[in-house]
Amino acid sequence: VLDRAGALRTARARHHLPFHAGPAPEQLSVVQAWGWLLAPDGRVLLLLEPDTGAALLPGGTPEPQDRDNPLATLRRETHEEAEAEFGDPQFLGHLCDPDKPYARLRYAAPLTRLGPPPVDPATGRTHIRVLATPEQALEFFDWGPPAANQLAAVHRARAQFGIPRAARQPLTELPDATDPTIF
Template sequence: MFDGGTLTEDDLAQVRLPEREVTAVRRVEPALLPHQMDPANARRALAALRARINGAGPAILEDGRPLAPTCLDDLQVLRTPRKPQLWPWHTSLPAPVELPVKQAWGWLFTKDGRVLVLIGQDTGSACLPGGTVEPADHGDPERTLHREAWEEARVRISDPLPLGYLHDDADGLPCARARYAARITGWDPPCRDEATRQTYTRLLATPEQAAQLFDWGDEAAAQLAAVHTAREELRLPTPIRQPISELLPPEPTDTPGTP
């Protein structure tokens, strides 16, 4: 199986099918591949997608299963359909007064320029640290991010830098979903998030690798540009593409760990 690049809508419109054998071309959410393909071929396709994101070179499979599984394979990332987040991106904060900020999520950096991504152990679904602005946050999305980063991921962060927001009006109730950037200043061993009843596995990835775990559509490029602008403002290096790895619990010391 080979990586053929990314096809745009214009590319797909130019596809001409042979008169026999192939009857249609369609895009399929990765988690739904087992409904469209032979089970062994679906396993191969998902393993190939994980290998592409991981960026460690070819994956050698046996019956569609990697002989040297990565953390993405162990967590079965992409086994659950991703929630589309195809909202318009605006590189500005605060959001207009008519758009209440419903959620605050963070691009949280380690000192090598990589970011933290959380994977639900029960679902294999990815998310950035963050969540809903609650009454205890007193309408302050930055306070929300500090709280959620600790509750979900057990990480402490610096004062967040505003990146921008997504304008969500899908339910007829327009709102803003704010994005921030911050340094991770310390962390503790993970534990279950009482709000979601999930324990998350904490992964470190480049921003580009992280974005491939989500369904953000064309708006992803503008958000990534804002992420790298914030990374430079935080005086962090351009991250080197490398296999995604887990943020391990800190070694026992008298002081908090620093990534």
Template sequence: MASRSRLWCGVSALFTDSRGRVILEDVGYRAVCLLPGGAADAGETPSLAVTRKVHEELGLIRRFSRALAVDWLPPGTPGYPQGFPGEMIYVFDGGTLTEDDLARIRLPSREVTSIRRVEPALLPRRMDSGNARRTLAALRARINGTGPTILEDGHPLAPTRLDDLQILRTPRKPQLWPWHSGPVPAGLPVKQAWGWLFATDGRILVLIGQDTGSACLPGGTVEPADHGSPARTLRREVWEEARVRIGDPLYLGYLHDDTCSRHCARARYAALITDWEPPSRDEATGQTYTRVLATPEQAAQLFDWGNEAASQLAAVHTARENLGPPAPARQPLTELLPRRPVHAPGDQ
């Protein structure tokens, strides 16, 4: 009978805060950060092991029922002791920790010295390369809403579209501006107009920069040619960026940006996608975008909006009900594929 290989079994928990930053531990025995977790005891199931380790290291009582990733580390992986036989590591979804949750964290007297919140794109600066790959793969699996992704040394065996695009490899820009559902006050200039654009299945369009992996909603800066109409800005920008045609925009509200030299509003609209043609290079930015469809909640996980996201998402779903598409089913993000050519707005 062939001999069976012996492997270690490890567990970790992926927690994020309300802004989507990953919770990492500083530990006294490593120069790099780690996810909460560690080795499973002999005969201990992975779900019980991660529950135990999170309680020991963070003082939190949690139950874990969903694995985001299962990774195989090869023998001899750097950073492990001599004779390391390889390891199977389960990454469990710890969900979002509120500020109250974070305030309840109690660190042990040794080993874990502090915790930190890390922007996903900066994980490779804080973790060793294998741990960073594994964590990003698990985070993408969480956004996709799929079952556990199977990894070998942090590399997915069946990469999703998010893996192919290397989503979250570039730091997100914080957009923590207050959300207002009413009209823009007189005297507050509208600087930009962005759109939640619905496909027939209720999912919305997100643009991914092919050079950066950064996500954005379609839309852009109000220009003189728009004659002061943010809705016209949206139509123009959606065509220029994504080669998409939309129906009549429905105003949702605005974000009050108080970080620029002069306060301004960034308007949000909803609209139905009516037609599209293959994407082309956006002359204004030099970017060629990959167009993906996501539920509104999945899309929000690609941005750094903080607690203000909830009110905006509520407005988006109200608009969806008014526009007619169904509540979207959670599924992996998919690409909006080309079909027949269409004419640009205003063409004969």
């Protein structure tokens, strides 16, 4: 799947933004809400752009219908991008750019359902959905040393959800719908 998507040829955008475990300060505008969605075996849902192989977590940018509710943004974007649903989320923290008044929120939640792959209304493309360990997912991003703090927060949430730590294994593509052995 990585060769087909070109994931290993795609340059990773450099985002070495500090991760803060607490809530974002009120003076910062929320520009993203992304989720670490954990399958029952401890792997996370990762999306690959079909034309470039660029990786992303489910989530995205707030829109007016979200009514300034980051969880509404995360649920809407996750449905639009991956036809996925998740259980009760746990807020992990936020990233902020020292040069911009923005906050990028991060959540973790148990992945509860995955339907057929949708066409993302924002891009007109269908993402390639894969399961990867959280550590493997980080290998697809250039988040630098601050990513270690975000990864630690993911593992704390995973443990609180009662989800086991995933063993490293090849990525698993989820092409059509829910694999009954996963959920």
